[in-house]
Structure formats: structure tokens, C-alpha cells
Amino acid sequence: MVGTNKSLGQHWLKNREILEQIADLAGEGGLCLEIGPGLGTLTSSLLRRFSKVMAVEYDARLAENLPKSFPGKNLEVLNEDILKFDFSQISGDYVVAGNIPYYITSPIIEKLLTVSNRPKRIVLLIQKEVAERILSPKESILSLMVKNRAKVFAGPEVSREEFTPPPKVDSKVIVLEPLKNQIVSDEVFKLIRLGFVSPRKKLVANLAGILSRDELKKGFLDLGISLDARPADLELEDWKKLYEILYK
DSSP, X not given: OOOOOGGGTOOEEOOHHHHHHHHHHHOOEEEEEEEOOTTSHHHHHHHTTEEEEEEEOSOHHHHHHGXXXXXXXXXXXXXXXXXXXXXXXXXXXXXXXXXXXGGGHHHHHHHHXXXXXXXXXXXXXXXXXXXXXXXXXXXXXXXXXXXXHEEEEEEEEEOGGGEESOOSSOEXXXXXXXXXXXXXXXXXXXXXXXXXXXXTSOHHHHTTTTSOHHHHHHHHHHHTOOTTOOGGGOOHHHHHHHHHHHTO
16 A cells, blocks of 8 residues: 555555656566555556556555546455455465555565465565664564565665655665575474563573573584574574574
8 A cells, every 4th residue: 555544554655756666676477466555556557567456455445446547457456454365366476566554564574475375576665664674684583584484675765755644754665585485494483482582681591491501501602602692693594503402
């Protein structure tokens, strides 16, 4: 939704150049699934690049009005919640694009990366702070979840002044290319979640319930992980190796 109403945490992106950049990053081809098309400002750019645009819009009024703006175009508008959307109705390759509400960014990204028929490319305009958290070498549950399932690329930053009404924060585009297979298993990710129970604490303390402190220290030393390491200091491969030592 490159915009809808403010009560849904949405804001209208008005800069045509940025809209074209987002569409360019999405690429071109057969089907593009657009999340929250709103008034259709991004939709118009996507329709020039894709044979069909399937737009999922939560706001019933906007969903009803959108097709009227594109008579004769191959546009399908569905008045649905993207978090409840049934992706199994899509067959073949497709791309996802959209400007998504800040307050449900993580659930949307997680759904897109875990559905059985994952898109081949995802281009999202999200809160700048969240985008930087995903891209940062200092890890978080969100960044590790994304990097475990996709290659991540940074797109352009978008100032809050480019929206109507202006949000309180700036935005940034991220591009995700889902991997065929995730890097670490779901079991390893359970360990990651345990490790992030208290993100600011030392990892040894967070994992104290798994093994004795002495056993944990030995495992850390065998892997060359500092005993002062926080959860954010470990990359996916570090967690995988740690899992293999702790649960061997």
C-alpha cells in the first residue's frame, strides 16, 4: 500500500521517481503480487512491467475503487488481510512488491519467506530502522530469520517528507531473494530464540538452562566464541556450530 488511511498505519507515497525505482527493483514478467495497493500509485508502475498484478488490499473501500482506475488492465484486486492470504492459490513464479504497514512488518516478511510457494523476489518499502536492523551485522531475531531464508539487498532510502501524511520516521526499500533451502534448521533456530531471551545479557547466561556453565564455557571456547559475547554477536553459522556442540 503505497498509502491508505492513517488509522491503519499507512501513508501515501507521492514521489513518482521513487515509485518507479521500487517497480524497477521488482523487475518484470508474469505475475506481481502487490501488498496494500491503496490508491494504485505503485500499481500503475507495476502494470507496465508485469502481465498481471494481483493486489491484496485490506481496506474495503480502496479495494472496491482501485479497479476503476485501471480499466482494461489485467488487475485482480482482493479485499483481504495479507497475513490471512492463501498463497497456495498462486501457481508458478511471482514477485511481491509493496509499501507495508510498519506495525506488521515482521509478520508479513516471515509469512512471505515461509510459505511453500515462496516468491522469487520481494521488494518492500519499510521503516528505515527495521530495514537497517535486517541489514546490520549486529544480529537480531528478525535479521537472522530473514538471512536464514533469503539474500538481502538494500534499496533507496525514502524521507518521511515524501509521504502524505508524513509518518514520524523515514523509510527504506529492501530486496529479498528467497533461498531454495534455509541455511540452518528449525531446531537451530529454536536455540537462537533461546539465546535472544534477554538480548542484552551475555549468551552464556541466556543458555544456562541447557548445560552446566562449565560445559557451555567449554563449548564456547572450542568454537572461539568469547564468553562475553551477546546474542547479536553470532552469525547463523556460529549458531549452527554451537547447536552441534551443545546437542551432540
